[in-house]
Amino acid sequence: MSLLTALVDPAAPAEVEVVRVGEEVLSRAELLDRARRFGAGLRDAGPVAVLAEPSVDTVVAVVGGLLAGVPVVPVPPDAGPREVAYVVADSRATCWAGPGRDGVELPCVLPADVAPADVISADVTGMLATAGPALILYTSGTTGEPKGVELSAAAIAAGLDALAEAWEWTAADTLVHGLPLFHTHGLILGLLGPLRFGSPLHHTVRPTPARYAAARGSIYFAVPTVWGRVAADPPAARALRRARLLVSGSAPLPVSVFRRLHALTGHRPIERYGMTETMITLSTRADGERRPGWVGRPVAGVETRIRSEEGGAAVPADGESIGALEVRGPMLFDGYLGRPEATAEARTTDGWFRTGDIATCDADGFHRIVGRASTDLIKSGGYRIGSGEIESVLLDHPAVAEVAVVGLPDPDLGQRVAAFVVPERTPRDGLADELTGLVAEALSWHKRPRDVVFVESLPRNAMGKVQKKRLL
Numbered sequence: 001m002s003l004l005t006a007l008v009d010p011a012a013p014a015e016v017e018v019v020r021v022g023e024e025v026l027s028r029a030e031l032l033d034r035a036r037r038f039g040a041g042l043r044d045a046g047p048v049a050v051l052a053e054p055s056v057d058t059v060v061a062v063v064g065g066l067l068a069g070v071p072v073v074p075v076p077p078d079a080g081p082r083e084v085a086y087v088v089a090d091s092r093a094t095c096w097a098g099p100g101r102d103g104v105e106l107p108c109v110l111p112a113d114v115a116p117a118d119v120i121s122a123d124v125t126g127m128l129a130t131a132g133p134a135l136i137l138y139t140s141g142t143t144g145e146p147k148g149v150e151l152s153a154a155a156i157a158a159g160l161d162a163l164a165e166a167w168e169w170t171a172a173d174t175l176v177h178g179l180p181l182f183h184t185h186g187l188i189l190g191l192l193g194p195l196r197f198g199s200p201l202h203h204t205v206r207p208t209p210a211r212y213a214a215a216r217g218s219i220y221f222a223v224p225t226v227w228g229r230v231a232a233d234p235p236a237a238r239a240l241r242r243a244r245l246l247v248s249g250s251a252p253l254p255v256s257v258f259r260r261l262h263a264l265t266g267h268r269p270i271e272r273y274g275m276t277e278t279m280i281t282l283s284t285r286a287d288g289e290r291r292p293g294w295v296g297r298p299v300a301g302v303e304t305r306i307r308s309e310e311g312g313a314a315v316p317a318d319g320e321s322i323g324a325l326e327v328r329g330p331m332l333f334d335g336y337l338g339r340p341e342a343t344a345e346a347r348t349t350d351g352w353f354r355t356g357d358i359a360t361c362d363a364d365g366f367h368r369i370v371g372r373a374s375t376d377l378i379k380s381g382g383y384r385i386g387s388g389e390i391e392s393v394l395l396d397h398p399a400v401a402e403v404a405v406v407g408l409p410d411p412d413l414g415q416r417v418a419a420f421v422v423p424e425r426t427p428r429d430g431l432a433d434e435l436t437g438l439v440a441e442a443l444s445w446h447k448r449p450r451d452v453v454f455v456e457s458l459p460r461n462a463m464g465k466v467q468k469k470r471l472l
């Protein structure tokens with residue numbers, strides 16, 4: 001059995017459109033042919049790093065890697081040279097797909113021009129049984145560098161099938177979104193889902209309200225920032241009345257946005273909750289209650305438990321008591337690449353994954369995510385950003401004596417990255433912009449601080465530890 005069941009189904013029509021990215025369209029036959037040829041070019045079976053621009057070439061490279069049974073490592077296209085070099089080295093990628101990037105010295109396979117002679121043998125079809133990771137997704141932690149999350153084809157298939165069941169997602173649907181193709185939301189749910197279920201994907205390149213309104217789909221995916229922008233654009237929102245499901249995730253959907261979307265579109269959005277490490281574990285359903293501020297029940301195969309942060313006792317399922325959310329299920333990751341200690345730390349001794357989120361659950365099994373246990377993981381526009389990685393880049397700058405990075409509440413992005421900087425001396429003009437640029441260059445554009453605040457000192461407790469909560 002293949003992960004991409006509908007795509008490789010020999011009985012499916014060849015000429016049907018399966019993926020559209022902006023103006024570029026791929027039929028099923030074209031995608032299969034190009035992906036198989038690309039896959040055949042990956043001769044040594046080492047991971048392939050794919051510069052995940054929103055383009056059909058990215059789709060070809062990802063699908064080609066999966067069909068060839070080669071781990072795919074998506075690289076954010078807005079990543080600076082230092083982050084690109086880190087991801088390539090840490091993942092031990094042996095091949096680079098896409099336009100060249102400074103500092104990448106791997107052999108390059110361009111998805112656009114693989115020779116026809118390279119047609120892959122028909123028996124390589126991305127079997128679910130393939131050992132090892134199908135995808136390695138890089139994601140930030142509370143400290144240190146981002147970690148590579150290893151997801152097997154079997155886990156991805158289980159995660160997608162659970163969503164198909166909850167959302168009644170079938171080949172009769174057309175999915176529309178414009179999310180990045182390097183994270184769970186846009187890549188796994190947003191690309192591999194359509195190719196597994198045979199529902200065409202229309203990727204809008206950027207997730208703007210106008211583009212969502214212009215596309216004709218039955219299911220729309222977006223992060224809360226995008227839904228907030230749609231809700232602030234009534235003509236665009238009204239165009240989504242004809243959809244079947246509006247789905248929000250990757251960060252909390254503000255209740256006000258839920259209500260406004262409902263008023264403008266006639267739809268109560270589906271909210272679902274997940275993580276790179278777990279895929280989607282909680283969701284409301286196509287045929288069930290959708291409650292503003294709540295993310296629903298465990299999807300098929302998932303179990304959850306909520307334990308008190310002090311002592312670990314189960315908290316009552318009364319919809320008010322809060323505790324640390326732990327999950328288990330068949331869609332969870334296998335581990336952090338090359339980091340057995342971090343992998344072990346992420347799980348309890350009895351095998352549950354510690355999400356790091358604080359949640360409550362009511363007597364009906366409905367969950368609400370209250371926040372994160374640590375202030376060191378920031379969610380900005382749906383992107384997960386570790387304050388530690390930004391702090392270490394800023395501390396490298398000679399004008400920075402001390403720094404603390406936090407996520408401040410933001411009406412558009414949910415949280416915005418803010419850096420509180422103690423300068424070595426009176427900050428010169430332009431230093432704030434220089435520090436912002438440094439993060440964009442070393443890490444990614446989307447990790448750059450939106451605010452740089454110069455302060456004389458950072459709030460510390462008696463032990464000298466920075467008290468970030470006092471900066472919020």
Ligand code: MLC
Pocket residue numbers: 078179180183184185186206207223225226249250251272273274275276380381382383384445446
């Ligand atoms: C963009 N811009 C750049 C740039 N990239 N400029 C210079 N250099 C770069 N590298 C410009 C754009 O052209 C634009 O300019 C401006 O910056 C703002 O662009 P934007 O795209 O609107 O960005 P922004 O407002 O910062 O971002 C909002 C957002 C983005 C919602 C589009 O945050 C986003 O795509 N979020 C999705 C994150 C996501 O998919 N997370 C899922 C994680 S998985 P101008 O002039 O055109 O305005 C997960 C699991 C789960 O969490 O549960 O799903």
Ligand code: AMP
Pocket residue numbers: 139184248249250251252253271272273274275276277295355356357369371372379382383384
């Ligand atoms: P990532 O690893 O980028 O997928 O980020 C995972 C984190 O996003 C989770 O640990 C949550 O903190 C947050 N998250 C995802 N979906 C939701 C949601 N629907 N509501 C609240 N937080 C969410």
